[in-house]
Amino acid sequence: MSANEPNSEYDIVEPKADSLIHSIRSFGYDLSTALADLIDNSITARAKNIWVNFQWDGAASWISILDDGIGMTQEELVKAMTLGSKNPLLPRPANDLGRFGLGLKTATFSQCKRLTVGTKVKDGKIAVRCWDLDYVSDCGQWRLLKKGSDSLGFNSIGDLNQGTIVLWDKLDRVIDEEISDNRAHDHFLERAARVKKHLAMVFHRFLEGPNPLKIWFNGRPVTPWNPFLINQQATELLTVEPLFINGKRIEVRPYILPHHSKISQEDHIIGAGTKGWNDHQGFYVYRNKRMLVAGDWLGLGFPKEEHFKLARIQIDIPNSLDQEWLIDVKKSKARPPQNIRQDLKRIAKLTRDRASNIYRHRGKVVSRISSTEFVYLWQQSVKHGKISYKINREHPLIRECVSTQNDTKALDSLLKMLEETIPIPMILLNYSEQSDNIKGPFEDEPPKELIAVLEDSIKALSNQGLATLEIKKRLLAMEPFDLYKEQVVACCEKLEEGRK
Ligand SMILES: Nc1ncnc2c1ncn2[C@@H]1O[C@H](COP(=O)(O)OP(=O)(O)OP(=O)(O)O)[C@@H](O)[C@H]1O
Ligand SMILES: [Mg+2]
Structure with missing residues (x-):
C-alpha cells in the first residue's frame, strides 16, 4: 500500500508549510538569545573560532556566524535544516549544547526570513542549503533550496578547511524599515552591541580558561564577563x-x-x-x-x-x-x-x-532593632498594621537632653515633629536607584564632627554614673560608633586619664 492511499484507521495530516513556517517565528527569542542558539551549535561542532558579523546595508543587511568546527556533509546538512531534526528524548554526548533539533531554524526565523547555511567537512566540498520563507509561503511546500543568498558575507567559508557559515538576511525582525535609514542603522548597531555583551556573558566559561574559544565580533575579540568577579580578592x-x-x-x-x-x-x-x-x-x-x-x-x-x-x-x-x-x-x-x-x-x-x-556594613539602618545589646537611635514601631519610625527616648543622648532641660515640652515636640515628617518616599527612591551614592554615617565629614558627638555621648553615659569600661562597651554597641572603634577607644582612654 502506498503512503498516499486512504487508510481506514487514520488520516495522514501533514502540517501546512506556509502556515506553520510563520507560526514558528513566535518562539519568543530576542536577537541575543537567537544568536546564542547558533553559537551553541558551533561550540558543539568543536569550533575554536567563531566569527559573528553584522553588516549594515539597509534592507539588504545581513548577519553571519562562521565557525571552524567539524562542519557537515550534504546529507547531514539537509537533516540539520529539517524541523525537529533530532529526537529530544535521545541521550546526547555530554558536551552537546543542543536538545530539540530545532534551534537553528526557530532562532533564525524569529529574526529573519532567509537562512542560508554553507558547510564543509575537513577537505570536503561546500554544501549549501537555504530556507526562504517567502518562497515557502508562495509555493506552500517545504522546499529547501539548493542555492541561497548571494550576500558577500557568504564567501568567507571558502577560506576555511572545515567549518560552517550561517547567514541571515531578509532581516525583517531586526531592521526597522519604517524609520529613516540613519536611525535604523543606529538601532542595528545598538542591537549588535547588546548581542556582543550577551555572548560575553552566556559563553564566558568557554572564553576563559587554558584553551579558550575565540569569538570575534565584527573582527574584534569578545572578552568574557564573569559574574562572580573571581579575579577580585574580596570575592x-x-x-x-x-x-x-x-x-x-x-x-x-x-x-x-x-x-x-x-x-x-x-x-x-x-x-x-x-x-x-x-x-x-x-x-x-x-x-x-x-x-x-x-x-x-x-x-x-x-x-x-x-x-x-x-x-x-x-x-x-x-x-x-x-x-x-x-x-x-x-x-x-x-x-x-x-x-x-x-x-x-x-x-x-x-x-x-x-x-x-x-x-x-556601611549603611547600617534601623532593621537590627530587635537586638537587646545594640542601641539604636531609631526604632521601628507597628501599630494597627501601620509602620512608623520613632526616636528611642532611652538613647543616652536623648536622656541626657531631656534631663538637662527645664522645659522638656519643646524638645518633645521637636522629636515628635522629626518622627512625623521622615521623607520616606524620597529615601526609598534614592535607596533603590542609587544606594551606592548614599552617604554613610560621618562619611566624608571632618573627624572633629564625629569626635564632638562621641564626646557628648560619653558625657551622657558618664552622667549616668557608668565606669569607663562600661561606657566603651556601650559605645561600641551603638550606631554609628560601632563603625569607628579606634576613635571610641581613644576618647575612652582620654576619659580614663581625666578621671585619674
Ligand atoms: N555550526 C554547525 N556545525 C556543525 N553542525 C551543525 C551546526 N549547526 C547545526 N548543526 C547540526 O544541525 C543539527 C540541528 O541543529 P539545531 O540547532 O536545529 O538543533 P540541535 O542543536 O540539535 O538542538 P536544539 O534545538 O536544542 O538547538 C545539530 O544537531 C547539528 O548536528
Ligand atoms: Mg542547536
Missing part, C-alpha cells in the same frame, strides 16, 4: 555543595561579591553586567558550562532586593538532566526539580544573609 566563595538528582550530580557554588568600596569604580561598573547589580542577583544556571539563567531566585520565593545584590550562586547541571530542569528550546529558562528545592532554598538563604551583612 568570597562559601561552601561548595554537590546535590544529586536521580543519581546525577549537580554542583552549587555560592559567591558573595565584594562591597563596592572594596573594588574600583570601573570594576563596579563591569560587575553590574547587562542588567544591573540588583537584577543580576540569584542563581546562575549553567548547562555544560553554558549559562542558561543569569541571576534569578528560580521561583523559590525570594524577591530581588537591593541588600541581597551581592549574592550570586553558580549551579552546574549536565545535559542529561534537561527534562528534570524543564530546559526550553531557547535555553533561556530552567526550573529546579522538586527534590532539590529545599536544599537550594537553604543555600540561597545562607548566601543572602551573608550578602546582606556585607552590603549593610
Whole structure:
C-alpha cells in the first residue's frame, strides 16, 4: 500500500508549510538569545573560532556566524535544516549544547526570513542549503533550496578547511524599515552591541580558561564577563555543595561579591553586567558550562532586593538532566526539580544573609532593632498594621537632653515633629536607584564632627554614673560608633586619664 492511499484507521495530516513556517517565528527569542542558539551549535561542532558579523546595508543587511568546527556533509546538512531534526528524548554526548533539533531554524526565523547555511567537512566540498520563507509561503511546500543568498558575507567559508557559515538576511525582525535609514542603522548597531555583551556573558566559561574559544565580533575579540568577579580578592566563595538528582550530580557554588568600596569604580561598573547589580542577583544556571539563567531566585520565593545584590550562586547541571530542569528550546529558562528545592532554598538563604551583612556594613539602618545589646537611635514601631519610625527616648543622648532641660515640652515636640515628617518616599527612591551614592554615617565629614558627638555621648553615659569600661562597651554597641572603634577607644582612654 502506498503512503498516499486512504487508510481506514487514520488520516495522514501533514502540517501546512506556509502556515506553520510563520507560526514558528513566535518562539519568543530576542536577537541575543537567537544568536546564542547558533553559537551553541558551533561550540558543539568543536569550533575554536567563531566569527559573528553584522553588516549594515539597509534592507539588504545581513548577519553571519562562521565557525571552524567539524562542519557537515550534504546529507547531514539537509537533516540539520529539517524541523525537529533530532529526537529530544535521545541521550546526547555530554558536551552537546543542543536538545530539540530545532534551534537553528526557530532562532533564525524569529529574526529573519532567509537562512542560508554553507558547510564543509575537513577537505570536503561546500554544501549549501537555504530556507526562504517567502518562497515557502508562495509555493506552500517545504522546499529547501539548493542555492541561497548571494550576500558577500557568504564567501568567507571558502577560506576555511572545515567549518560552517550561517547567514541571515531578509532581516525583517531586526531592521526597522519604517524609520529613516540613519536611525535604523543606529538601532542595528545598538542591537549588535547588546548581542556582543550577551555572548560575553552566556559563553564566558568557554572564553576563559587554558584553551579558550575565540569569538570575534565584527573582527574584534569578545572578552568574557564573569559574574562572580573571581579575579577580585574580596570575592568570597562559601561552601561548595554537590546535590544529586536521580543519581546525577549537580554542583552549587555560592559567591558573595565584594562591597563596592572594596573594588574600583570601573570594576563596579563591569560587575553590574547587562542588567544591573540588583537584577543580576540569584542563581546562575549553567548547562555544560553554558549559562542558561543569569541571576534569578528560580521561583523559590525570594524577591530581588537591593541588600541581597551581592549574592550570586553558580549551579552546574549536565545535559542529561534537561527534562528534570524543564530546559526550553531557547535555553533561556530552567526550573529546579522538586527534590532539590529545599536544599537550594537553604543555600540561597545562607548566601543572602551573608550578602546582606556585607552590603549593610556601611549603611547600617534601623532593621537590627530587635537586638537587646545594640542601641539604636531609631526604632521601628507597628501599630494597627501601620509602620512608623520613632526616636528611642532611652538613647543616652536623648536622656541626657531631656534631663538637662527645664522645659522638656519643646524638645518633645521637636522629636515628635522629626518622627512625623521622615521623607520616606524620597529615601526609598534614592535607596533603590542609587544606594551606592548614599552617604554613610560621618562619611566624608571632618573627624572633629564625629569626635564632638562621641564626646557628648560619653558625657551622657558618664552622667549616668557608668565606669569607663562600661561606657566603651556601650559605645561600641551603638550606631554609628560601632563603625569607628579606634576613635571610641581613644576618647575612652582620654576619659580614663581625666578621671585619674
Ligand atoms: N555550526 C554547525 N556545525 C556543525 N553542525 C551543525 C551546526 N549547526 C547545526 N548543526 C547540526 O544541525 C543539527 C540541528 O541543529 P539545531 O540547532 O536545529 O538543533 P540541535 O542543536 O540539535 O538542538 P536544539 O534545538 O536544542 O538547538 C545539530 O544537531 C547539528 O548536528
Ligand atoms: Mg542547536
